[in-house]
Amino acid sequence: MAALLEVRNLRVEFPTRRGVLTALDGVSFDIAAGEVLGVVGESGAGKSMTGAAIIGLLEPPGRIAGGEIRLDGQRIDNLPYERMRRIRGKEIGAIFQDPLTTLNPLYTVGRQLVETMQVHLGIGAAEARRRAIGWLEHVGIPAAAQRVDSYPHEFSGGMRQRVVIALALCAEPRLVVADEPTTALDVSIQAQIIALLKRLTREKGTAVMLITHDMGVIAETADRVAVMYAGRIAEIGPVREVVKHPRHPYSVGLMASIPPLDRRVERLAQIEGAMPRLSAIPPGCAFNPRCPHAFDRCRAERPELLEAGATRAACWLYDPASEKHVPESAIHG
Amino acid sequence: MFAFILSRILQALPVMLTVALISFAMFAYVGDPVAIMLGQDFTEAQRDALVRELGLDQPFFVQFAKFVVNAAQGEFGLSYRLSRPVAELIAERAPATLELAFCAAALALLVGVPMGVYTGLYRNSWLSRFFLTFSLIGVSLPTFLIGILLILIFSVWLGWLPSFGRGDVVQLGWWSTGFLTWSGIRALILPSITLGLFQLTLIMRLVRAEMLEVLRTDYIKFARARGLPNRAVHFGHALKNTLVPVITIAGLQLGAIIAFAIVTETVFQWPGMGLLFIQSVNAADIPVMAAYLLLIALVFVVINLVVDLLYYAVDPRLRVERGAVRGA
Numbered sequence: 036m037a038a039l040l041e042v043r044n045l046r047v048e049f050p051t052r053r054g055v056l057t058a059l060d061g062v063s064f065d066i067a068a069g070e071v072l073g074v075v076g077e078s079g080a081g082k083s084m085t086g087a088a089i090i091g092l093l094e095p096p097g098r099i100a101g102g103e104i105r106l107d108g109q110r111i112d113n114l115p116y117e118r119m120r121r122i123r124g125k126e127i128g129a130i131f132q133d134p135l136t137t138l139n140p141l142y143t144v145g146r147q148l149v150e151t152m153q154v155h156l157g158i159g160a161a162e163a164r165r166r167a168i169g170w171l172e173h174v175g176i177p178a179a180a181q182r183v184d185s186y187p188h189e190f191s192g193g194m195r196q197r198v199v200i201a202l203a204l205c206a207e208p209r210l211v212v213a214d215e216p217t218t219a220l221d222v223s224i225q226a227q228i229i230a231l232l233k234r235l236t237r238e239k240g241t242a243v244m245l246i247t248h249d250m251g252v253i254a255e256t257a258d259r260v261a262v263m264y265a266g267r268i269a270e271i272g273p274v275r276e277v278v279k280h281p282r283h284p285y286s287v288g289l290m291a292s293i294p295p296l297d298r299r300v301e302r303l304a305q306i307e308g309a310m311p312r313l314s315a316i317p318p319g320c321a322f323n324p325r326c327p328h329a330f331d332r333c334r335a336e337r338p339e340l341l342e343a344g345a346t347r348a349a350c351w352l353y354d355p356a357s358e359k360h361v362p363e364s365a366i367h368g
Numbered sequence: 369m370f371a372f373i374l375s376r377i378l379q380a381l382p383v384m385l386t387v388a389l390i391s392f393a394m395f396a397y398v399g400d401p402v403a404i405m406l407g408q409d410f411t412e413a414q415r416d417a418l419v420r421e422l423g424l425d426q427p428f429f430v431q432f433a434k435f436v437v438n439a440a441q442g443e444f445g446l447s448y449r450l451s452r453p454v455a456e457l458i459a460e461r462a463p464a465t466l467e468l469a470f471c472a473a474a475l476a477l478l479v480g481v482p483m484g485v486y487t488g489l490y491r492n493s494w495l496s497r498f499f500l501t502f503s504l505i506g507v508s509l510p511t512f513l514i515g516i517l518l519i520l521i522f523s524v525w526l527g528w529l530p531s532f533g534r535g536d537v538v539q540l541g542w543w544s545t546g547f548l549t550w551s552g553i554r555a556l557i558l559p560s561i562t563l564g565l566f567q568l569t570l571i572m573r574l575v576r577a578e579m580l581e582v583l584r585t586d587y588i589k590f591a592r593a594r595g596l597p598n599r600a601v602h603f604g605h606a607l608k609n610t611l612v613p614v615i616t617i618a619g620l621q622l623g624a625i626i627a628f629a630i631v632t633e634t635v636f637q638w639p640g641m642g643l644l645f646i647q648s649v650n651a652a653d654i655p656v657m658a659a660y661l662l663l664i665a666l667v668f669v670v671i672n673l674v675v676d677l678l679y680y681a682v683d684p685r686l687r688v689e690r691g692a693v694r695g696a
Contacts, residue, residue, distance in 0.1 A: 090593055092589060092592055092593060120592075120595050120596075120597065120598075121595060122595070123592065123593055123594065123595035124593065124594040124595030124596070125595055128593075128594075129590070129593035129594075131586055131589070131590055131593075133586060136585065136586035136587060137586045137587055137589075137590040138587055138590070139587040139591065139605050139609070140587070140609070140683070140684070140685060141608050141609060141682065141683060141684065142605075150596060150600065150604075151594045151595075151596065154594075154595060154596055154597065154600075155595060186684040186685070188684070188685045199590070202590075202594060203593075203594075206594075206595075
């Protein structure tokens, strides 16, 4: 069965006065129907950019300069605005980071749900209102029949994110792009929201692209995970493998930097150096200046995603033809 | 709601009293009314009699209290210049100014808001650039120059529109209106443009700046991500969020239009309150000036109240804060 979403060699560029910046370069991945793909990486790695490209809402002057995005085999990266608009909300829902700012403060939550459903589902106002109340109940808003006429500011942050989830799912899309859905919330609320998102998307068989930098959320929720670095995918594979046995040296560093809870550590582990700016991505592998295993080929040639055990990693260490082909035990050793 | 209006009216009282004090002070410090009223030849006895009759021998606070009580009843005495009751003079002139201000404000809002939305949405189109350049002219050219240029073009060269006056007016009770005759409407066009052009460009630039701000917000992105049509996003979600500052400025500008129609009324010899005021200043006609000052203060106070009420109509967040205060 073909994947629901296929992203192939996606390239996003920002023309600026001092030349063109490449924000995403050769990003490829699939999401199957009903699957949850976690996307992790540092700030600026291109996680949100990938999400924005998929829903067709890149901030100008950013533009898709190459590659393809297919939904159900149909290309959606080059659609005219009006056709893409009909896909947004209807086929691909979106959840944003900060529920305090994603709801229009001047309209009741009911009105925002009703207008979304009326646009996509072609139902009457009364039916849409009935369903809006149903959705609010569904996402766990108490006294939904009364709260449907409340304004966003009358809800707490966690409740607002529930409303946002209802808005993203109310037209029953097949894919939801959730961009840091819990980052702005209290830790105690985060688990509830993730559980809600998991439950609803499982019920409806909705695929999720879950963008976050919280490895706990990923481990809890995702089926597979993609690690991004400097606008490229460094490693992609089943979540257990990537978390427990990361193959790419960057993933190794990323996982090692999660502080362990079961023992005291003198220093928190960190990866030396910083992610390069978009204007100064080194040739070859973008990670090579920070990589403890870098060798000549890493500085000259850019690695494609290579089979590395149960995952695929963009690292020359896993190319049998490399002069420094290292078995995985050497990295973890 | 009633409590809110009441508290606003109570807050307005000190403002009105202060303005009343200033206009009252004009009587005492701008010329001597007794000397003005008596003319060249008078005896000491005549003078004292007039001072007593006018109550000028009484203590300051008594005089001021009388002034305030009279003013509250619309009683400002006789105009020095025209020897007619001031209230009557103002009532006669007010319709002309209010109709002019209404047309100028309508022009500013009905043209300025759509232009602001357009230039906010299509920042780089040539029409937006043209509007912005044009708005610079509106903001920077002084009103009297715009008025004179319009007269030159449309009255002198083209001969399409009258260059002065209100045209024919129809009396509806005490209100004289120019809206009901063709010449009255024609006479309104040039002064309205002159008076409204600055406000139009100001509102356009304000709406544009607010639109640019709002279009960057997360809820607009989210509205787009929900696949709402552009019309709903731009006019439903974005424009409504720009309204609070626009209402504030538009309200204050409406006050300014009424208060400072003086220049436009002078250029077009428009028989309104502004012209009356400027003629009164020339003649040191203090009762008219004092009444005008108070009336304009009242206009601003009323407009501010209306603006505050409109906030609550537009923005539900303010309604709750007030409810919370009341509950506390």
